[in-house]
Each structure stands twice: as C-alpha cells, then as structure tokens.
Amino acid sequence: MQENGHQRVSLVTCTAPVNIAVIKYWGKRDEDLILPVNASLSVTLHQDQLKTTTTVACSRSFQRDRIWLNGREEDISHPRLQSCLQEIRRLARKRRSAGDHSPDISSMSHKLHVCSVNNFPTAAGLASSAAGYACLVYALARLFGVEGELSSIARQGSGSACRSLYGGFVQWNLGERPDGTDSLAEQVAPESSWPELRVLILVVSAEQKSVGSTSGMHTSVETSQLLKHRADAVVPGRMEQMRRAIRQRDFQTFGELTMKDSNQFHAVCLDTYPPIFYLNHVSQQIITLVHHYNQHHGETKVAYTFDAGPNAVIYTLQEHLPEFLQLLRLVFPSEVPEEEFVRGLPVSPAELSEEL
Numbered sequence: 001m002q003e004n005g006h007q008r009v010s011l012v013t014c015t016a017p018v019n020i021a022v023i024k025y026w027g028k029r030d031e032d033l034i035l036p037v038n039a040s041l042s043v044t045l046h047q048d049q050l051k052t053t054t055t056v057a058c059s060r061s062f063q064r065d066r067i068w069l070n071g072r073e074e075d076i077s078h079p080r081l082q083s084c085l086q087e088i089r090r091l092a093r094k095r096r097s098a099g100d101h102s103p104d105i106s107s108m109s110h111k112l113h114v115c116s117v118n119n120f121p122t123a124a125g126l127a128s129s130a131a132g133y134a135c136l137v138y139a140l141a142r143l144f145g146v147e148g149e150l151s152s153i154a155r156q157g158s159g160s161a162c163r164s165l166y167g168g169f170v171q172w173n174l175g176e177r178p179d180g181t182d183s184l185a186e187q188v189a190p191e192s193s194w195p196e197l198r199v200l201i202l203v204v205s206a207e208q209k210s211v212g213s214t215s216g217m218h219t220s221v222e223t224s225q226l227l228k229h230r231a232d233a234v235v236p237g238r239m240e241q242m243r244r245a246i247r248q249r250d251f252q253t254f255g256e257l258t259m260k261d262s263n264q265f266h267a268v269c270l271d272t273y274p275p276i277f278y279l280n281h282v283s284q285q286i287i288t289l290v291h292h293y294n295q296h297h298g299e300t301k302v303a304y305t306f307d308a309g310p311n312a313v314i315y316t317l318q319e320h321l322p323e324f325l326q327l328l329r330l331v332f333p334s335e336v337p338e339e340e341f342v343r344g345l346p347v348s349p350a351e352l353s354e355e356l
C-alpha cells in the first residue's frame, strides 16, 4: 500500500513469460469464451529474454479504469480486457463473501490503473498477447487476493495466454463443457525435466503481421476444410505423441512433430479463403536449411516452428547449438544484425513472479 494524498493506492507488479506452441492452437469453437477447436501444447520461455512486466494499482482516488501498454494509453473498454477485469472482480467478491473483512479494493468504488511493458518488440509477433494477458490476470489476482485456477480467465483475454501461466511444457485442454470451465491449461512436465532443450528466436521481421491471429483463425474456421480435418483427426493423436516425446526426452519425435504441426498450421492458412501467408522467403530458407542440416546428420537435430508471422523459433539440444549457430551465421551473414536475428533462450524456470 502507498499513500496518494489522503487515499491509499494498492499496487502489485508481476512478470510473465512468453510461450511458443509446438502443437498450434488455431480456430475457436466459441469466440466469446475463447474455446479452441483443438488442444495445443507449448514451451514456456525463460523470462530473461522475453517477458511482460505489468503493474496494477487501485485506489478510490482514481477517476476511472485506465491501461497503458508500452507507455501508450489504450482503450480499457476492449471486450477481452473487460472479460478479464470483470471475472477477477467477480472472484474477488466471491472470496469476500466467504468471510474476508479487509477493505474491498475490488469493488467498483476503487478504480484500476494498469501499466504493462514488454522487453521485446510487440510488433514482432512474438506471442506478446500471451504474456500480456497472463501477466494482467496474475497481477490482478495478487492485488485482489484471488487464488486458484486462473488459466480460464487468461484464456478469455487471449487463447494462448492461458499456457503462459505455467512454466515448462504446458497443454491447453480442449474441454467439453459449453461454459468452458474445463478448457484449462495444465503443466505436462516441468522445465527441469529436459534441461538440455534450447530455443532460438530468429527475428526475420519486426513488422506488424498483416493478418492478426484472431481474424485469421476466424476466417480459417469459416472456410478451411483442412482445419476441420486437423482438429478432428490429427491433433488428438499428436498431443498424445508429443506428451510422450517430452516425458521421454525424445528429441527426434519432438522435433518432427513440431515441424509437421507448424507446417500443417501454415497449410491451413493457405487453405483459408482468401489465403493467409505468414511465411516469407527468409522463413522458407530457414525451413530448407533445417531440413538439409538434419538430412546431412541423418537425424533430427534441429526443429523449426512459426506462429502467425515470418519469425522462426528453433528448438534444439545444447550439444547441437554451437554448430547450428555457426551455420546460421554463414547462411545469413549480414542480412539482419546478429543480435536482433538470433536470440538464444535456454528453457529453464519460467514461473510467473511477483516483483517486490
């Protein structure tokens, strides 16, 4: 608590990590509740390199709820933001009716100020909404003293955000209930279970993506038959195989499935009408390079995955990292400044944390 004039200001600052899916979420069966058409699975990245930091403050002295993203004020009335705020306030009220007698800072008499910053370019399409909503929901929960399952709230901000609430390897369950209460994220394995795994982000372009995930997947659901086939006949089996590969630290299977799933997601984008192109010629060069490299070694040593943009995320093991980095520098010597192009990200403890 801090004093602001005569009014108290309660504030909490938290950080949350980015996650990169190896089985992609693409398509909603319910757009309001953000319920997916298929389950997905991701790896939560280390917070040193990519993270969101959010401060939430509330006080009677604030006139209205407000939010700033990377220093710029944004519209707090955005429906997804409102879903998260209302749901957290509802849970806070529920907790209070269970016998809490401290001042009710979650009531509408106290207004919220939210300030959120990314330590990476938001425009680069590096899952900023995932870390952003996970951080917002976690910080609000800390502020209002809400405990328990938060992934269903973060999910209503941005689908992939629910996976950023856990570290390590995380799945987002499809769920069956129409109200979405069973479409939650859960940890498949902790980061410590596969310490040799490494992630590289290759920033091919820092430009804003041409078609956002939300509208892109909406059009895919409307028009792509491949999306339906993927959701019904492909992903359930892949989820099973992926969980097994992670638990057995089987990089061959993990890498192959990761690449195939990325390719199928981009095939769905191409099958969307009108088609969506997220990959560019540099992305395609990276794909070819990875396959040549793996073929040369006779095994899958390196795997790529691409989200809704041209930037590549490379998964590999520590023992292969120096050689592959050398190869990247050889093939892409000066096209993009190296420090922007290659970021080495060890996957290690990536829990949400509260900054004191």
Ligand code: DP6
Pocket (backbone or CB within 6 Å): 020, 021, 023, 024, 025, 026, 034, 040, 129, 130, 157, 158, 159, 160, 161, 213, 214, 215, 306, 307, 308
């Ligand atoms: C390609 O979670 O950004 O990164 O739920 O509409 O906010 P909304 O979409 P979002 O979609 C992410 C799609 C993806 C794949 C993934 O992260 O699983």
